[in-house]
Amino acid sequence: MKTILNALAEPNRLQIVELLRDGPLTVGDITDKLRMNQPQVSKHLRVLNQSGVVEVQPIANRRYYKLRPEPFKELDTWVDSYKHLWNERFDRLEDYLHKVKRKEVDDE
Template identity: 65%
Template sequence: MNSILSALAEPNRLKIVELLRDGPLTVGEIADRLGLHQPQASKHLRVLSEAGLVEMQPVANRRIYRLRPQPLLELNRWLASFSRVWEERFDRLDDYLLELQKSDRKPDDKP
C-alpha cells in the first residue's frame, strides 16, 4: 500500500500512470509526451514497476509499458474502508467530546 502511494506521489510518475490509462506506451513516447529526458523516464518506470503499478513487455528494441490492475484494486479497497467517512453518517465528534469530559472528571465525580 505504501509503495503504491509513494510511487504515485511523484508528479511525473502520476502523469505517466495517467498516460498509460489510455493504453500501453513505449519509453520514448512517454518521455516525449511528458517532456522528460529518456533516462528519467526509465527511472520513473522502474519505480512504478517495483510498486507493481506497471509491467513491461519487450518488443525488439523497445519496451512497452502498461498498467497492472492489481495495485489499483488494492488502493480502491483501501479507500472503500473510508466510505463511512464520506457518507457522513460518521462524525463522532460529539461522542468524542463526551468521552473527553468523562476522562477529565475525577474518579469520584457523579455524572
C-alpha cells in the same frame, strides 16, 4: 499499499500513470509526451515497476509499459474502507447543521 502510494505521490510518476491509462507506451512515447529526458522517464518507470504499478512487455527491441490492474483494485478497496466512515460523519454534520438552522429560525 504504502509502496503504491509512495510511487504515485511523485507528480511525474502520476503523469506517466495518467498517460498509460490509454494503453501501453514505450519509454520514447512517454518521453515525447511529457517532454522529459529519457533517463528521467526510465527512472520513474523503474520505480513504478518495482512498486507493481506497471509491467514491462518487451516486443522486438522495444519495451512497452502498461498499467497493472491489481494495485488500483487494492487502492479502491482501501478507499472504500473509508467511505462508510466519512458518510457517517457527513450525516452527523448534516444533522448538526439542521439543528443550528432550526435554532436560528426559532430565535428570530
